[in-house]
Amino acid sequence: MSVTAARGFEAAGVACGIKDDGRADLALVATADRRPVPAAGVFTVNLATAPPVVVTRAHLHATGGQAAAVVLNSANANAATGDPGRADAEETCALVADRLGCRGEEVLVCSTGLIGIPLPMAAIRAGVPAVTGALSAGGAADAARAILTTDTTAKEVAVSGAGFTVGGMAKGAAMLAPHMATMLAVLTTDAAASPAELDAALHAGVADSFNALSIDGCCSTNDTVLLLASGLAGPVGHAELTAAVVEACADLAGQMAADAEGATKVVRVVVTGAASPDDASRVARRIADSQLCKCSWYGADPYWGRVVSEAGSAGAAFDPERVSVAYGGVTVCAGGVAAPHDAAALTEVMARRNLEIAVDLGLGQGAGSILTNDLTHGYVDENMRTS
Amino acid sequence: MSVTAARGFEAAGVACGIKDDGRADLALVATADRRPVPAAGVFTVNLATAPPVVVTRAHLHATGGQAAAVVLNSANANAATGDPGRADAEETCALVADRLGCRGEEVLVCSTGLIGIPLPMAAIRAGVPAVTGALSAGGAADAARAILTTDTTAKEVAVSGAGFTVGGMAKGAAMLAPHMATMLAVLTTDAAASPAELDAALHAGVADSFNALSIDGCCSTNDTVLLLASGLAGPVGHAELTAAVVEACADLAGQMAADAEGATKVVRVVVTGAASPDDASRVARRIADSQLCKCSWYGADPYWGRVVSEAGSAGAAFDPERVSVAYGGVTVCAGGVAAPHDAAALTEVMARRNLEIAVDLGLGQGAGSILTNDLTHGYVDENMRTS
Numbered sequence: 001m002s003v004t005a006a007r008g009f010e011a012a013g014v015a016c017g018i019k020d021d022g023r024a025d026l027a028l029v030a031t032a033d034r035r036p037v038p039a040a041g042v043f044t045v046n047l048a049t050a051p052p053v054v055v056t057r058a059h060l061h062a063t064g065g066q067a068a069a070v071v072l073n074s075a076n077a078n079a080a081t082g083d084p085g086r087a088d089a090e091e092t093c094a095l096v097a098d099r100l101g102c103r104g105e106e107v108l109v110c111s112t113g114l115i116g117i118p119l120p121m122a123a124i125r126a127g128v129p130a131v132t133g134a135l136s137a138g139g140a141a142d143a144a145r146a147i148l149t150t151d152t153t154a155k156e157v158a159v160s161g162a163g164f165t166v167g168g169m170a171k172g173a174a175m176l177a178p179h180m181a182t183m184l185a186v187l188t189t190d191a192a193a194s195p196a197e198l199d200a201a202l203h204a205g206v207a208d209s210f211n212a213l214s215i216d217g218c219c220s221t222n223d224t225v226l227l228l229a230s231g232l233a234g235p236v237g238h239a240e241l242t243a244a245v246v247e248a249c250a251d252l253a254g255q256m257a258a259d260a261e262g263a264t265k266v267v268r269v270v271v272t273g274a275a276s277p278d279d280a281s282r283v284a285r286r287i288a289d290s291q292l293c294k295c296s297w298y299g300a301d302p303y304w305g306r307v308v309s310e311a312g313s314a315g316a317a318f319d320p321e322r323v324s325v326a327y328g329g330v331t332v333c334a335g336g337v338a339a340p341h342d343a344a345a346l347t348e349v350m351a352r353r354n355l356e357i358a359v360d361l362g363l364g365q366g367a368g369s370i371l372t373n374d375l376t377h378g379y380v381d382e383n384m385r386t387s
Numbered sequence: 388m389s390v391t392a393a394r395g396f397e398a399a400g401v402a403c404g405i406k407d408d409g410r411a412d413l414a415l416v417a418t419a420d421r422r423p424v425p426a427a428g429v430f431t432v433n434l435a436t437a438p439p440v441v442v443t444r445a446h447l448h449a450t451g452g453q454a455a456a457v458v459l460n461s462a463n464a465n466a467a468t469g470d471p472g473r474a475d476a477e478e479t480c481a482l483v484a485d486r487l488g489c490r491g492e493e494v495l496v497c498s499t500g501l502i503g504i505p506l507p508m509a510a511i512r513a514g515v516p517a518v519t520g521a522l523s524a525g526g527a528a529d530a531a532r533a534i535l536t537t538d539t540t541a542k543e544v545a546v547s548g549a550g551f552t553v554g555g556m557a558k559g560a561a562m563l564a565p566h567m568a569t570m571l572a573v574l575t576t577d578a579a580a581s582p583a584e585l586d587a588a589l590h591a592g593v594a595d596s597f598n599a600l601s602i603d604g605c606c607s608t609n610d611t612v613l614l615l616a617s618g619l620a621g622p623v624g625h626a627e628l629t630a631a632v633v634e635a636c637a638d639l640a641g642q643m644a645a646d647a648e649g650a651t652k653v654v655r656v657v658v659t660g661a662a663s664p665d666d667a668s669r670v671a672r673r674i675a676d677s678q679l680c681k682c683s684w685y686g687a688d689p690y691w692g693r694v695v696s697e698a699g700s701a702g703a704a705f706d707p708e709r710v711s712v713a714y715g716g717v718t719v720c721a722g723g724v725a726a727p728h729d730a731a732a733l734t735e736v737m738a739r740r741n742l743e744i745a746v747d748l749g750l751g752q753g754a755g756s757i758l759t760n761d762l763t764h765g766y767v768d769e770n771m772r773t774s
Contacts, residue, residue: 320434
């Protein structure tokens, strides 16, 4: 069900020929009655913004936050494609709008895949009638599959609130699947909410999930998270809606981390005792993005010296004599120096697929965490060539 | 000759047993007459500063920039070792001073290797008489070998100025050799210069060499570059001295990049047309530190989309429609979109061991460059386990 779990939405996914192996590559999510509903979006902060992001932002702005559909293609990012790329993104929206009977600016568009290659519009033009014709309440799984690139599994979620539902689908994580870059997510709810309320709930959801997920520290040209609200479940408290959106986003982010390219471990870096929450996040991200730390996790090597070194160079307040480090609850460094510990317990912890690394800076109350992965031979294999 | 190429210096390198395979691991550079001379240092900005860095800084401060010797050990960083680590670093200096007949604070100390393990002082105590006894003007090569960790070749340089010489030796590059972390370099000159003049020349040299070299974006606990001046060649113009120090540092940095762990390519990222020099450096470093770009260079894949994506997320002013990218002079992106190019020429360029990537942002006069490497299976192999 996922992106159609909330009442009032339909979805579909078809193969239109962008992928050369016949896998599905064009997805559509639309309101069941084809009328626009309140919508909000969060987008990449990369200044090399892809045309579909530019167009989707402009459409949300023009409509004051209303959308009837989201069309998504995989295998081509329509990024670094200039004015022709913007025209292609607009034409894609217009083609969908024409079929659905809404206005072009009520359609949002997302693309994911290789950068710098013109979108194959012949494939898109052939695919739009097929994907609009296939729309149904049962089409969520097809849609979720059609947005995948190097992902190995579809990522879907449905969260039940008190009388309402938040559902969604996603692909990749930031530059998790960089062959065909981009993290995309579409969420729907049947709660009644204004665009501003959706925007607030979505920003809260993204902050603790997608923005606390770092696969390789890169930031894509196409990252987009959208939330549409049909209103069929009636008004919902803001806190309840936000909680459900946060839960849905966190679930999808966890699925992304579990499916990261070439990864053998899902690692949560938890930083406490920082001088501020910002400092905690900065240290967690520095450790999560460190090639050296990532390689050591791959090797199940509890070499905490690298963790301390990264913490000390993160640009946050740091006192080398106050830092402690624990792997899966086994403290290996305390007061800045090696701590006696149970070697067998540490070996067992390091062998796990899910590893938690706790760093306490001993300075204050700031806390933060990042979900990430190890750096593996598989990652290098996947990313050394795009074709 | 290298670190003894300038008149007035001797050096030695011996095996004292820190490395378990019998390779040399203790080096010494000293003035020929064992008297202190003007000296300056540049150190890591990592706040997890290792005790030898703390001690060397304190000694230079106490003496007002005078040193008679530098003692260096490899295979143990004496980092994250707390008060005992500082006592060990001080004892090492005192042992050397006792043998040379100078004061302990006239001896500087550097360590490179694994973090978090107490320095094996029994080995150091046994090694100091051996290394002081071996000092000679012909000992430079032995000293250069004794500071290596995972480096495959010794790194030495001698630059001839007008009537004076700058020589030096180095190991590793930042976290280039992270098994046993740390970049160290000791430079000597026979030019006569005050500590302040040496400090200015050294900062200029480091800025355009070691600080423009990024292997994996990490910043070690022990990085140290020292410069001692015997004065035997008499006074030298500041510009001439600076030029020679810059040349020596750049040469050593190039040797480090050429010997980076697991690397198959040396890559220079040159950014022009930035809104400011700071912006140019930021963009160059972002590209150089990108796991995705590094993997693509390993695969000889000219996928410029990643370069543009990193440029757009570097925190610098950026206009996606003005950026151009060239690999080895072959322009692949112009005005933010794919540029027609000679595919055969591009393939030939991408296959080279030395690759230059030129990014022009089309915004202003800011320029900057970074020397770096590719990310390879060999890097993962070297760094997934410390033992």
